[in-house]
Structures are given as structure tokens and as C-alpha cells.
Amino acid sequence: MEKMIASQALEMRLPEGGYLWKRGVRGPIGGKWRYRWFKAKKNGEIRYYKRDGKTKTFMGSIDVRMITEVTDLPDSEQNEESSCFNIITPDRTYEIKGIDKDEKLRWMKTITDLIHWINKKDGKQ
Numbered sequence: 001m002e003k004m005i006a007s008q009a010l011e012m013r014l015p016e017g018g019y020l021w022k023r024g025v026r027g028p029i030g031g032k033w034r035y036r037w038f039k040a041k042k043n044g045e046i047r048y049y050k051r052d053g054k055t056k057t058f059m060g061s062i063d064v065r066m067i068t069e070v071t072d073l074p075d076s077e078q079n080e081e082s083s084c085f086n087i088i089t090p091d092r093t094y095e096i097k098g099i100d101k102d103e104k105l106r107w108m109k110t111i112t113d114l115i116h117w118i119n120k121k122d123g124k125q
Contacts, residue, residue: 020107022048023095033097040110044118046087062087062094064115065122070108087111 017039024032036048037056044064049056069088078084079097083104087094098104 018103018107019051019099020048020103021097023097025092038107040114044114046111046114062089064111064118066090067111067115070111070115072104072108 017037019035020038021033022036024034034050036059037051038046038048040046046062046064048059048061050059051057066089067087068090069086071086071088073084073086075082081099082101083098085096085098085104085108087096096104096107098107
């Protein structure tokens with residue numbers, strides 16, 4: 001019964017999805033900010049898509065089980081809107097930017113809640 005209630009509470013908190021900017025992997029052609037549609041899934045995956053009108057193309061995903069930290073950037077490293085944060089995994093740091101501070105905080109909370117829920121579901125808490 002407790003698992004079902006936790007699942008229902010999480011479902012209510014998961015956003016339908018939303019646009020965020022994701023900085024590409026740095027390198028000769030990387031480092032550009034790209035506008036992507038993000039969707040947090042109950043299976044512990046955060047998917048991101050390139051969206052053109054009604055067409056969306058799957059570009060990649062982040063497994064929340066691999067996330068070691070979701071961090072807000074210090075003021076000295078923030079953009080004008082104070083909307084940047086990082087998703088850190090052992091293999092990569094995803095640089096993410098919302099439209100504004102509220103959107104950043106909403107996504108940081110969603111990701112953190114999803115991490116806790118998946119860990120609890122997997123018996124790690």
C-alpha cells in the first residue's frame with residue numbers, strides 16, 4: 001500500500017515535460033547550448049528530444065540511478081536569469097539551463113524526488 005501511495009505521489013509531481021537548454025559535450029564541435037524537450041519517466045530515466053513542430057527525435061537519456069549529484073551553480077557562474085544547474089554522473093556532467101530560476105528549481109526538485117523514489121523502489125533506502 002505504501003509503495004502505491006509513493007508511486008501516485010510521484011506521478012502527480014512529474015511534469016508533463018518541458019523545454020530546457022542542454023550544453024553539448026565540449027570539444028571541437030561541442031559546447032553549444034541546444035534547446036531540448038525533457039521528460040522525466042517513472043522508470044528512472046530522463047529523456048531528452050529534439051523537437052521540430054510536431055516531430056520529436058529522441059536524442060538521449062540520463063539514468064537517474066547513475067546521478068551522483070544535482071547541483072545549483074554558484075552566483076559567480078550563473079547566467080543572468082540564475083537558471084543553470086548541473087546533473088552529475090560518473091561519466092559526464094550535464095550542463096542544463098532553464099528559462100528562469102523557478103523552472104530550474106522545479107526541475108532540480110523533480111530530478112531529486114525521482115532519484116529518491118527510484119532508490120526507495122530499488123531497495124537502496
